[in-house]
Amino acid sequence: MxxxxxxxxxxxxxxxxxxxxxxxxxxxxxxxxxxxxxxxxxxxxxxxxxxxxxxxxxxxxxxxxxxxxxxxxxxxxxxxxxxxxxxxxxxFDISVKQVLPVDFESIKSNTASQQHFxxxxxxxxxxxxxxxxxxxxxxxxxxxxxxxxxxxxxxxxxxxxxxxxxxxxxxxxxxxxxxxxxxxxxxxxxxxxxxxxxxxxxxxxxxxxxxxxxxxxxxxxxxxxxxxxxxxxxxxxxxxxxxxxxxxxxxxxxxxxxxxxxxxxxxxxxxxxxRKKKFRYHGEFCPTALNKVKKKFSETIKESLSHTPKKIYLRRNSGLRNIVNSTDIERILASYGYTIFEPEKLSFEEQFLLFSNAESIISASGAALANCIFCSPGTEVTVLMSDHREMIYNYWSNMLSPLGLNVNYIIGNSINPDLFSIHSDFNIQISDLKEHIETLGHRIIKTPQIHPTANVSPFADIGENVLIGPSTIIHPNVVIGKNSRVEAFCELGVATPLGDKSPLVIGEGALIRSHSIFYESSSVGSGLVTGHNVIVRENTVAGCNFQIGTNTEIQGDCKIGNYVRFQSNVFVGKKTTINDFAWVLPYVVFTNDPTPPSDTLLGAYVEEFACICAGSLILPGVRIGKSSLVAAASCVTKDVPAGKVVAGNPAKVLKDTTEVKLKDGSNKPAYPWTSHFERGYPDDVTSEWKKIVELKHD
Structure with a gap:
């Protein structure tokens, strides 16, 4: 120290x-x-x-x-x-990739092609x-x-x-x-x-x-x-x-x-x-020394943000050199997927990680742009500057192009240039900005709709057409897939020492209803739907089309398959595994400690197509067999064989599930339930079920 x-x-x-x-x-x-x-x-x-x-x-x-x-x-x-x-x-070589408008090409022509340090x-x-x-x-x-x-x-x-x-x-x-x-x-x-x-x-x-x-x-x-x-x-x-x-x-x-x-x-x-009217040069830098600085930070700063945006815009909050049409600039850049940052609100570690992972950076000329020395070679850096006759345009190209970065300039019109020298405010032409962005290959996306009262970290990866509701908190370590909806008073990406610092990943098309909380180091596939007041702890991995009922809590370190359905008030203890197409009805409790309190946790294991009815208690380490049925209010103390009905306290095998009949007067078998129930499942899944039924009849 x-x-x-x-x-x-x-x-x-x-x-x-x-x-x-x-x-x-x-x-x-x-x-x-x-x-x-x-x-x-x-x-x-x-x-x-x-x-x-x-x-x-x-x-x-x-x-x-x-x-x-x-x-x-x-x-x-x-x-x-x-x-x-x-x-x-x-x-080393000095270069400028693009300058707009084109009548400022003199910036490129006045750039010394090679320099000596x-x-x-x-x-x-x-x-x-x-x-x-x-x-x-x-x-x-x-x-x-x-x-x-x-x-x-x-x-x-x-x-x-x-x-x-x-x-x-x-x-x-x-x-x-x-x-x-x-x-x-x-x-x-x-x-x-x-x-x-x-x-x-x-x-x-x-x-x-x-x-x-x-x-x-x-x-x-x-x-x-x-x-x-x-x-x-x-x-x-x-x-x-x-x-x-x-x-x-x-x-x-x-x-x-x-x-x-x-x-x-x-x-x-x-x-x-x-001392005279013009600067004799616009700055000179030793690329070897700058690379030494970058290398030192890369070796010592531990990755604390698993995701940072690839396209960033730096908002300048200063009394000098401001863009007067910045609101329009930010609106356009947001439509192309740029995330807006205020560098002065970030720690040094956050700024280093942000710039070292970026692919495209756009900003008015200012001190925060010096963070670009941490960027990887090939990063696009676009500097917005005014057209003042004494402007030191080549400051950024002299610094960054020897590091392998692509330096671009968009030149705006100075406001009162003679009064405030090179520090005057300026306008940027929107047409120039759009032309440049399109040369970078970016396309317009449906930007997230974030409620003004929501607190969304700029480091969170928010997909296209995502809606974030009032008073919701989205922490930095979060990835939300496109076309998702997070309603009011939710909190996503809660940090915890029990996780591995990986992000919370929410797949596409999710619907997370109000007052739900998800911790970091978990992932859920596409099509997630929750009720209200749901809690999902760290290290939980769930597949696609997972449905979680109101007031349900998943304690963490759990594995949940595809098309699993939880109804309301379900409690899932740590290390529980629930496989594809399982149904868990209201007030079911999965326990995991055979000798409480202890550190020996044995999670239950639920196989495919099993159905656990309301109010059942599943003891630690129990295995619920494929296509089995646990009757309501059962206390399951032993493994349940596949295709069997169990009931009671302690639960005992009563019969085969094929003996249970539908209560609609048809007297047809109720199980396997896939032979008659298809609501909420896609056609490609239900068609496979029908093929299985047809093979059995043949």
């Missing part, structure tokens, strides 16, 4: 005005009332960028100074540091100072940045948040915040970043470096330094790849001096903001 060591915050020693403003009433007012208004936000940002550095420099003028700004490669060359190579340089190295730095929320490292009079950044063209988050000043041409930088009492540790590896709090940056830039470092046995016992206060999903992902190591949690702005610091070069990088 990893040991977390939290470096305490030290607000009193920080001279950062930014930190104080951020938590003040003024900062909260900005977040609530100004940030979402384009013009006001732009004005505040401009004023902040121009005037805050001047004010902050006046505050700390005697406590800081300009330092040399170098990349890790430049510093290592100057200091003649020898590095340890973790990942070799690689060449440099090798990933580790360097040891002595007496290095690191800061929470920044990947910049200070050594003596030098500030070191990673090998992919270029500050002549890219703004850093630290600059835009007024944490430091950079003079790109002079290659100098000055910190605008200081920690007057930095903590001291002997050795550690640093994985801090200003963007580590963002889901996409974490999984494509920060975590790949952690995985590459921790996979090397040479650094097995080196502690890690990461940013504190990360989202619980990011922390969950960290624990999967680093299960047993000391980890320092460093608050943003807090400083830490490390005697021997291990510095891992970049595994990916996306410019935060262009």
């Amino acid at each position: 990893s040991e977390f060591i939290a470096i305490p915050k030290n607000e009193s020693s920080s001279t950062s005005l930014y930190q104080r403003l951020k938590t003040s009433y003024l900062g909260k007012f900005y977040l609530i009332h100004i940030k979402k208004r384009p013009l006001l936000r732009a004005a505040v940002s401009l004023g902040w960028r121009c005037f805050y550095p001047i004010i902050q420099r006046l505050i700390i003028t005697k406590k800081t100074s300009w330092k040399m700004l170098e990349s890790i490669n430049e510093y290592a060359s100057r200091e003649r540091l020898s590095g340890y190579q973790l990942i070799e340089p690689c060449q 440099p090798g990933v190295f580790i360097y040891q730095l002595k007496q290095a100072k690191v800061r929470g929320g920044s990947n910049l490292v200070s050594v003596s009079e030098t500030i070191i940045h990673h090998n992919l950044s270029d500050y002549t063209t890219d703004y850093t988050p630290e600059e835009l948040h007024a944490r430091l000043i950079i003079k790109p041409r002079a290659k100098k930088a000055m910190w605008l915040e200081l920690d007057e009492t930095p903590a001291l540790i002997p050795e550690a590896a640093v994985f801090l970043d200003a963007t580590s709090y963002n889901y996409a940056h974490w999984f494509t830039e920060v975590l790949p470096r952690i995985v590459a470092f921790c996979d090397d046995d040479r650094f097995a016992n080196i502690p890690l330094i990461i940013d504190s206060d990360l989202h619980q999903n990011l922390m969950a992902s960290l624990l999967y790849v680093v299960p047993d190591r000391k980890i320092y949690l460093l608050p943003r702005g807090r400083e830490l001096i490390v005697t021997k610091l291990f510095y891992t070069t970049a595994c990916g990088y996306v410019p935060f903001h262009p």
Whole structure:
């Protein structure tokens, strides 16, 4: 188990005005009332960028100074540091499969067909100072940045948040915040970043470096330094790849001096903001490192969802880059069988399993799409983006196509593009969406009708034309066949430690009436019909056309054949087996414990065509023979021979079933009942019964 060591915050020693403003009433007012208004936000940002550095420099003028700004490669060359190579340089292809509308084909033509990613190295730095929320490292009079950044063209988050000043041409930088009492540790590896709090940056830039470092046995016992206060999903992902190591949690702005610091070069990088009008490139990523991350999760995350939808759409709930006609988009996608998810409501484990099993993903550009690095090669990924002239379209193709994914784009029309830059809301043309979906080979299906009060997990597999009634709960581990109906107040897929975590499978054409409960790890064939208030426990396997009467309970671990009929108030103990075409009438009880209470369970065994009449009690381990008849209110303590009538307490053999006559005045034999009763059975079954009767007459 990893040991977390939290470096305490030290607000009193920080001279950062930014930190104080951020938590003040003024900062909260900005977040609530100004940030979402384009013009006001732009004005505040401009004023902040121009005037805050001047004010902050006046505050700390005697406590800081300009330092040399170098990349890790430049510093290592100057200091003649020898590095340890973790990942070799690689060449890979970049491609885009489809872009709509066609006048945006320039996205494909501007995509570099082949890219090169440099090798990933580790360097040891002595007496290095690191800061929470920044990947910049200070050594003596030098500030070191990673090998992919270029500050002549890219703004850093630290600059835009007024944490430091950079003079790109002079290659100098000055910190605008200081920690007057930095903590001291002997050795550690640093994985801090200003963007580590963002889901996409974490999984494509920060975590790949952690995985590459921790996979090397040479650094097995080196502690890690990461940013504190990360989202619980990011922390969950960290624990999967680093299960047993000391980890320092460093608050943003807090400083830490490390005697021997291990510095891992970049595994990916996306410019935060262009210093000029356009981004110099749309991001570069190391496919080898991303595959290492995926492999690590595949090895450590146990499959907890036996089913996840193959076609998914990610609903974006944000103040930026939203699709204004999202309701129409979701309606169209649902008609083609797409399941709609809100990623922020899922755990990290659920997101990993969802994406790793998906075949087609459609979403507006956003951080949650970074989960696509977990997808299998060949997965179709369709990104919805606006037509802003500065949009970084190739971000997703640069990341995902080297992993073998098919990347597609549908470009919509920006709303007020000049006011809110690339983050403006936009429209998607429905015709473009339909054209693209049809090129993927999807067809329109009859979508499930789910009552607004029902709680249906998006991980449940709901077939075509299924109706889910009011207040019904459908858990994740459930498969419901097409044309089924689940009425009000039912609960399907109840989790239990007594099952094997396999799904509850309900066949096609089922009718499950109100207040019925089915546990996971069971399966029922097509044509199921229940009464009200039915309970079916785990590990029950039933065939087709099973009918279960009102108030019936099946305790689990039972095997039930095809065309079995239970009437109301039947109780079936664990390990009971009931074969094809058996009839069980009201208030029949199947027991299973010969010496209660004990763990020795002996289920009854009922053969084909047997009929057990109302109020009978079947003791543990008893075998009811084929085509036999158990009379009402009998207590069956011994095996019943095939074709015999038993009755009484204890039940005794009275006669052959062929001696029982119909009570309709015809005086014909009542048994085998298949010779005269056909209601509710299909023609192909009853025709076989007729053939048997004809052979006997011949």
